[in-house]
Amino acid sequence: MNITRETNNNIAIDLQRLSKVYGSGHVAVKAVDDVSLHVTKGEMVAIMGPSGSGKTTLLQMIGALLRPTSGEVFIDGKNISLLSENGLPRVRLQNFGFIFQTPNLLSSLTATQNVELVLNLAGKKGQGARQRAEELLGQLGLGDRLSHKPAQLSGGEQQRVAIARALANNPPILLADEPTANLDSQAGHGVMELLGKVAREMGKTVVTVSHDMRIRYVVDRVLWLEDGRLRIRWSEGVTIDPVCLMIVEKDKTTHVLEHDGEKDYFCSAECKREFEAHRSKYKDVHISL
Amino acid sequence: MVSLARENLLHEKSKIVLSVGGVVLAVFLIFATTGIYFGIVTVVENMVLKAGADLWVTSQGASGSLHSPSLLNSRIGEELKRINGVKEVAPLIRRPIATNVNGEKLLISINGFDTASGLGGPWKVVKGTAIPGKGDAIVDRVLAKNKGMDIGGVINLEGKQFKVVGISDETFTLISYMVFVTMEDARSFMPVDLTNFFLVNANSPAEIAGVKTAIESAFPAVSVSTSQQNAAEAKTETVGGFLPIVLVISAIGVLVGILVVGLLVYTMTIEKSREYGVVRAIGAPNFYLYKIVLFQALTISVLGFVIGAAISPPLISFMQYLVPEFVSVMTPKVILWVFFLFVATGLVASFIPARRLSRIDPAVVFKGQ
Ligand SMILES: Nc1ncnc2c1ncn2[C@@H]1O[C@H](COP(=O)(O)OP(=O)(O)OP(=O)(O)O)[C@@H](O)[C@H]1O
Numbered sequence: 001m002n003i004t005r006e007t008n009n010n011i012a013i014d015l016q017r018l019s020k021v022y023g024s025g026h027v028a029v030k031a032v033d034d035v036s037l038h039v040t041k042g043e044m045v046a047i048m049g050p051s052g053s054g055k056t057t058l059l060q061m062i063g064a065l066l067r068p069t070s071g072e073v074f075i076d077g078k079n080i081s082l083l084s085e086n087g088l089p090r091v092r093l094q095n096f097g098f099i100f101q102t103p104n105l106l107s108s109l110t111a112t113q114n115v116e117l118v119l120n121l122a123g124k125k126g127q128g129a130r131q132r133a134e135e136l137l138g139q140l141g142l143g144d145r146l147s148h149k150p151a152q153l154s155g156g157e158q159q160r161v162a163i164a165r166a167l168a169n170n171p172p173i174l175l176a177d178e179p180t181a182n183l184d185s186q187a188g189h190g191v192m193e194l195l196g197k198v199a200r201e202m203g204k205t206v207v208t209v210s211h212d213m214r215i216r217y218v219v220d221r222v223l224w225l226e227d228g229r230l231r232i233r234w235s236e237g238v239t240i241d242p243v244c245l246m247i248v249e250k251d252k253t254t255h256v257l258e259h260d261g262e263k264d265y266f267c268s269a270e271c272k273r274e275f276e277a278h279r280s281k282y283k284d285v286h287i288s289l
Numbered sequence: 290m291v292s293l294a295r296e297n298l299l300h301e302k303s304k305i306v307l308s309v310g311g312v313v314l315a316v317f318l319i320f321a322t323t324g325i326y327f328g329i330v331t332v333v334e335n336m337v338l339k340a341g342a343d344l345w346v347t348s349q350g351a352s353g354s355l356h357s358p359s360l361l362n363s364r365i366g367e368e369l370k371r372i373n374g375v376k377e378v379a380p381l382i383r384r385p386i387a388t389n390v391n392g393e394k395l396l397i398s399i400n401g402f403d404t405a406s407g408l409g410g411p412w413k414v415v416k417g418t419a420i421p422g423k424g425d426a427i428v429d430r431v432l433a434k435n436k437g438m439d440i441g442g443v444i445n446l447e448g449k450q451f452k453v454v455g456i457s458d459e460t461f462t463l464i465s466y467m468v469f470v471t472m473e474d475a476r477s478f479m480p481v482d483l484t485n486f487f488l489v490n491a492n493s494p495a496e497i498a499g500v501k502t503a504i505e506s507a508f509p510a511v512s513v514s515t516s517q518q519n520a521a522e523a524k525t526e527t528v529g530g531f532l533p534i535v536l537v538i539s540a541i542g543v544l545v546g547i548l549v550v551g552l553l554v555y556t557m558t559i560e561k562s563r564e565y566g567v568v569r570a571i572g573a574p575n576f577y578l579y580k581i582v583l584f585q586a587l588t589i590s591v592l593g594f595v596i597g598a599a600i601s602p603p604l605i606s607f608m609q610y611l612v613p614e615f616v617s618v619m620t621p622k623v624i625l626w627v628f629f630l631f632v633a634t635g636l637v638a639s640f641i642p643a644r645r646l647s648r649i650d651p652a653v654v655f656k657g658q
């Protein structure tokens with residue numbers, strides 16, 4: 001096994017034939033199946049795919065929160081799959097900022113304290129840590145919410161505190177799992193744009209999982225995961241079923257719906273019927289490739 | 290520095306108040322019980338140590354002074370005085386009698402002592418005089434309080450009337466009340482020519498050992514013990530059986546403390562387990578989380594100890610006021626011990642939540658709430 005890899009040191013994340021099997025025997029689930037991937041420094045990548053396709057599992061393995069069943073994860077050229085259990089917290093602290101679907105703030109701490117805590121964990125203490133926390137929150141538009149507890153903040157505000165927390169130790173990589181899923185469409189879009197903007201300004205490498213098709217306008221690259229495998233890059237011949245989010249090859253499916261001069265492709269008659277019945281629900285998901 | 294441990298505790302104020310209250314009760318329980326124990330030990334030891342003698346002469350095999358069936362011929366007092374190095378000799382009668390005191394049958398320890406030397410007399414007189422005259426009595430504080438007696442009052446013992454001239458403290462042994470009278474008056478409660486003890490003082494501390502051997506060789510049928518030896522024996526005789534009870538009750542107190550503190554910190558850990566998962570996911574080492582539960586458990590138990598130790602003396606005094614028999618003594622040594630006991634309580638109580646913490650999967654943060 002490799003400890004470090006001779007790679008171009010412009011690569012932030014390097015996944016080598018990564019797989020994860022949950023359970024064993026007849027209950028075994030292959031959540032991630034032989035995924036290899038490079039993410040260059042400063043690149044922003046979105047992972048999309050239907051529910052249960054292994055997005056979260058993949059993200060956890062990148063973030064040193066889950067051990068792969070096989071394959072290796074290199075972070076900035078270093079093989080973290082070889083580290084002992086005790087070494088992993090430090091890897092997470094130094095390399096990653098995490099943003100989750102729910103803000104996961106600590107309920108008894110104020111916004112500032114939530115950010116300050118992770119600075120403390122990394123050894124930055126005292127007045128300096130407090131100032132940095134307040135500055136970051138200010139940058140994220142929360143300058144007047146510093147001493148609010150999470151329960152006194154809106155969902156979008158909470159998620160912005162979570163972004164500040166993820167950025168606190170200035171980690172090179174941000175990992176986000178559906179950071180906007182719990183927000184309404186507008187607040188979600190705001191948070192996503194903010195995340196994209198800050199990450200760009202600070203030159204962060206970002207891997208984010210999302211169901212929101214609008215993420216395409218924020219990131220550099222969208223990866224499609226299905227049944228644990230990376231399927232495709234965007235290409236002309238394929239599109240996504242807006243209902244089940246499966247990949248559909250345009251010339252192979254017979255379930256097509258033309259409306260308002262646009263075409264939607266479906267994997268099955270069922271998805272098409274669902275779309276027709278609840279059209280407004282899938283409005284945002286509409287994509288043209 | 291943000292203290293998650295402290296903030297999480299402060300977030301749960303009402304729970305803390307209840308838990309600290311539980312610990313306070315446990316601390317009080319321990320102080321009260323050990324206090325009764327040390328109260329008795331103090332009384333029993335002082336009965337010997339405060340008698341003012343270097344040496345106690347008793348009949349053989351009856352060296353302890355409380356329940357001892359020591360009986361000596363009164364005449365040997367004169368002979369003891371003639372032994373080399375002896376400065377003074379005084380007889381002491383300490384005879385328990387079950388008698389009616391103002392209508393209630395009680396165990397009274399009649400103490401007849403040599404009023405001239407004062408040896409064996411009351412050592413802590415809280416009211417009145419320490420030296421009785423003929424027909425006078427100095428009675429125990431608890432007895433006086435229970436029977437509504439005061440200076441100038443009358444106490445009836447086996448048909449004899451005594452005038453109360455003093456009230457003494459540290460003279461209640463849980464089973465008997467001490468009453469001090471003159472040697473002459475006490476003799477009427479004893480068979481003719483018998484006394485219980487002789488108290489002997491040497492000319493100088495250096496001569497005590499020599500005097501002891503001299504008495505032993507001159508009177509092969511008696512035992513001689515130093516005050517310390519006699520006190521130790523009296524203590525074992527009296528409190529030997531009492532000590533296990535004290536230990537059991539104290540152990541129950543500590544157990545209650547551990548349960549109260551452990552339960553609080555455990556439920557707080559469970560309630561916050563998702564948040565602790567977040568902290569782990571972000572990159573806190575296990576040690577960081579252990580410190581949280583340790584801090585919380587120690588805070589609760591030490592806080593409980595401090596409040597318990599602060600309110601115990603007034604509470605004990607109040608109980609003494611209501612129940613005079615409730616003689617309880619808090620010594621600095623015991624306070625220190627109970628402090629360590631409750632530090633240990635905190636340590637033990639944090640053990641279970643710490644185990645729970647180590648099993649929190651940081652991946653919970655990826656799941657919806
Ligand atoms: N801890 C686990 N134990 C067993 N199976 C699991 C576990 N976590 C996930 N799985 C399974 O692995 C597969 C991939 O799950 P994962 O959470 O990675 O999917 P996902 O793409 O993030 O889905 P979603 O979009 O719904 O969040 C699913 O079939 C899921 O049931």
Ligand SMILES: [Mg+2]
Nearest residue numbers: 055056057177
């Ligand atoms: Mg997921």
